[in-house]
Amino acid sequence: MASESSDHIYQSVDHLFRRRAGQxxxxxxxxxxxxxxxxxxxxxxDAMVRALRLWPYQGAPDNPTAWLIQVAKNRMLxxxxxxxxxxxxxxxxxxxxxxxxxxxxxxxxxxxxxxMIFTCCHPLIPEDGQIALTLKTVGGFxxxxxxxxxxxxxxxxxKTIVRAKQRLREFEIKLExxxxxxxxxxxxxxxxxxxxxFNEGYSALEGEELVRTDxxxxxxxxxxxxxxxxxxxxPKVHALAALLLFQAARLTARCDAAGELLLLSEQDRSLWxxxxxxxxxxxxxxSASGDEVSDYHLEAEIASCHTLAESFESTDWPRVLDCYxxxxxxxxxxxxxxxxxxxxxxxxGVEAGLVELEQIAEDRTLRNYYPFYATRxxxxxxxxxxxxxxxxxxxxxxxxxxxxxRRFVMKRIxxxxxxx
Amino acid sequence: MPxxxxxxxxxxxxxxxxxxxxxxxxxxxxxAWRSKIQAEGKYVGSNKLKEEGGRHVSMRNGxxxxxxxxxxxxxxxxxxxxxxDAANYDEAVEISKGCPHLKYDGWIEVRExxxxxxx
Numbered sequence: 001m002a003s004e005s006s007d008h009i010y011q012s013v014d015h016l017f018r019r020r021a022g023q024x025x026x027x028x029x030x031x032x033x034x035x036x037x038x039x040x041x042x043x044x045x046d047a048m049v050r051a052l053r054l055w056p057y058q059g060a061p062d063n064p065t066a067w068l069i070q071v072a073k074n075r076m077l078x079x080x081x082x083x084x085x086x087x088x089x090x091x092x093x094x095x096x097x098x099x100x101x102x103x104x105x106x107x108x109x110x111x112x113x114x115x116m117i118f119t120c121c122h123p124l125i126p127e128d129g130q131i132a133l134t135l136k137t138v139g140g141f142x143x144x145x146x147x148x149x150x151x152x153x154x155x156x157x158x159k160t161i162v163r164a165k166q167r168l169r170e171f172e173i174k175l176e177x178x179x180x181x182x183x184x185x186x187x188x189x190x191x192x193x194x195x196x197x198f199n200e201g202y203s204a205l206e207g208e209e210l211v212r213t214d215x216x217x218x219x220x221x222x223x224x225x226x227x228x229x230x231x232x233x234x235p236k237v238h239a240l241a242a243l244l245l246f247q248a249a250r251l252t253a254r255c256d257a258a259g260e261l262l263l264l265s266e267q268d269r270s271l272w273x274x275x276x277x278x279x280x281x282x283x284x285x286x287s288a289s290g291d292e293v294s295d296y297h298l299e300a301e302i303a304s305c306h307t308l309a310e311s312f313e314s315t316d317w318p319r320v321l322d323c324y325x326x327x328x329x330x331x332x333x334x335x336x337x338x339x340x341x342x343x344x345x346x347x348x349g350v351e352a353g354l355v356e357l358e359q360i361a362e363d364r365t366l367r368n369y370y371p372f373y374a375t376r377x378x379x380x381x382x383x384x385x386x387x388x389x390x391x392x393x394x395x396x397x398x399x400x401x402x403x404x405x406r407r408f409v410m411k412r413i414x415x416x417x418x419x420x
Numbered sequence: 421m422p423x424x425x426x427x428x429x430x431x432x433x434x435x436x437x438x439x440x441x442x443x444x445x446x447x448x449x450x451x452a453w454r455s456k457i458q459a460e461g462k463y464v465g466s467n468k469l470k471e472e473g474g475r476h477v478s479m480r481n482g483x484x485x486x487x488x489x490x491x492x493x494x495x496x497x498x499x500x501x502x503x504x505d506a507a508n509y510d511e512a513v514e515i516s517k518g519c520p521h522l523k524y525d526g527w528i529e530v531r532e533x534x535x536x537x538x539x
Binding site (some may be wrong): 016017018020048049053054056057058060140141142144145 | 438439440442444446467468471499500502
């Protein structure tokens with residue numbers, strides 16, 4: 001029956017359909033089997049199209065999820081019957097459909113999605129395939145949205161997904177939660193996908209702003225989903241969730257009114273998302289149980305230092321520096337080394353930072369890495385060595401094709417040239 | 421107040437390329453339009469018509485002739501209708517102009533009902 005009260009949710013709730021698509025695919029795949037994933041995806045698409053044709057006239061049903069799942073299920077059953085692999089008794093396949101607020105149903109949907117995430121992120125599937133498949137089947141993202149977010153072309157994303165599905169078939173990967181003995185190692189690849197998904201949305205400064213923010217929020221949703229699971233929710237999952245929440249809380253303040261990029265030191269901290277910071281703190285507290293200090297713990301700690309500081313100056317830089325040193329000990333990486341030096345310059349002074357920068361400058365990875373030159377430029381500028389700073393900014397400018405960053409660096413050059 | 425019937429004609433096209441996000445957006449547009457007419461007290465009713473051609477009934481040589489409607493071959497079909505209250509054609513047309521149906525390759529036929537005067 002048409003319900004006026006349920007109509008308005010389609011205007012007010014963000015990404016409801018995208019979420020529903022993910023739920024539906026996960027639930028129906030559980031029922032019909034992972035080997036029918038393609039058919040399930042088509043059936044879900046059909047159900048959405050059916051809704052699109054019908055609901056404008058009749059209003060949305062009281063329980064849209066139940067409606068969609070029923071229509072998609074019927075499509076699947078029709079197909080199976082046509083394939084005549086099943087007898088008429090298939091009518092009796094019962095799909096429990098709870099109300100929107102039914103807790104047991106919600107749990108079941110969560111479990112379906114978690115199983116799906118673990119399946120999509122199976123280590124036998126290449127990493128780019130893991131991410132694309134997760135976004136498509138769990139997140140309800142379309143191929144073109146994934147392509148836009150990753151600055152890839154649609155056909156190449158399609159190929160990535162096709163290859164990932166081939167792997168599912170080839171290795172007969174099952175739709176199931178890993179057994180407890182395998183869970184820890186399988187969890188690693190799931191967390192990595194969530195982490196990469198977030199970074200892709202967070203760090204790339206090109207592409208469509210909206211869809212990249214969506215990517216961040218989807219990563220957070222999956223992170224919190226994992227964190228809430230009694231078995232999968234290990235301390236490091238909470239740490240990852242905390243990290244993502246702290247980072248995302250600052251998204252709104254990253255640009256000024258004209259859309260130009262702002263450094264952490266320049267951001268209006270009152271614009272940071274308080275509710276999200278609160279959720280981050282909750283996850284951070286829960287990450288503290290257990291003995292393990294994962295890389296995610298260290299990164300979450302750094303993010304919390306930045307996000308909880310009243311001002312840029314009052315940031316707990318020694319703590320940030322400690323965390324970066326620990327991270328560097330664990331996995332020597334020129335990028336972490338560069339971040340460490342930024343913190344070090346805050347603790348021991350700009351000159352000390354510049355000396356250390358010289359030491360890592362030989363690293364080949366950094367030779368074409370614009371943040372290296374941008375960082376060096378910042379430190380030189382702070383040290384009052386304007387000519388050298390301009391030189392560095394020019395380098396950075398040539399190394400990146402990102403327009404927001406080019407504009408940012410250009411502005412620095414102009415400002416410094418004026419001071420000369 | 422006179423009643424108008426808005427007949428929503430459309431090409432039986434393939435919607436299957438819409439992403440969930442686009443589906444959501446289109447719903448949003450339809451519901452916004454519907455809610456507005458409802459809020460103004462002008463909405464009377466609406467119905468989706470089934471997506472087959474229906475039946476065409478005619479009389480031939482004193483015998484009823486029934487044929488299936490030509491849905492599959494048709495270039496356009498009637499997707500459904502809305503009935504609204506409006507002061508005159510101008511207002512009914514104005515309301516129709518806001519219907520998202522027009523954005524998605526459809527067109528709308530606006531007809532005034534012709535009730536028998538009371539009394």
